[in-house]
Amino acid sequence: MDVLGTGGSVPAPDAVGELVCSAKGCRAEAGWGLLWNNPRLHTPERRKVWLACDDHREHLGQFLSARGFLRHTVPAGELDRQEPA
């Protein structure tokens, strides 16, 4: 049962710019940045960013942690263009 509604879909990773939650269909203002890395696709120092509102921070964090991708969660105000698109 897909309680969280992920449906296997993955939010776009390059949504930094306007601070809108990266969760699919969510247009809430993002308060958090989830920094992640897929070792199969990215060099170790590379960080992709998903933005998350308070409601989706845990949801997206679990999505990434389950795959071993999540590195850090930081307040969106601290992102400061760490990862230009």
Ligand SMILES: [Zn+2]
């Ligand atoms: Zn959201």
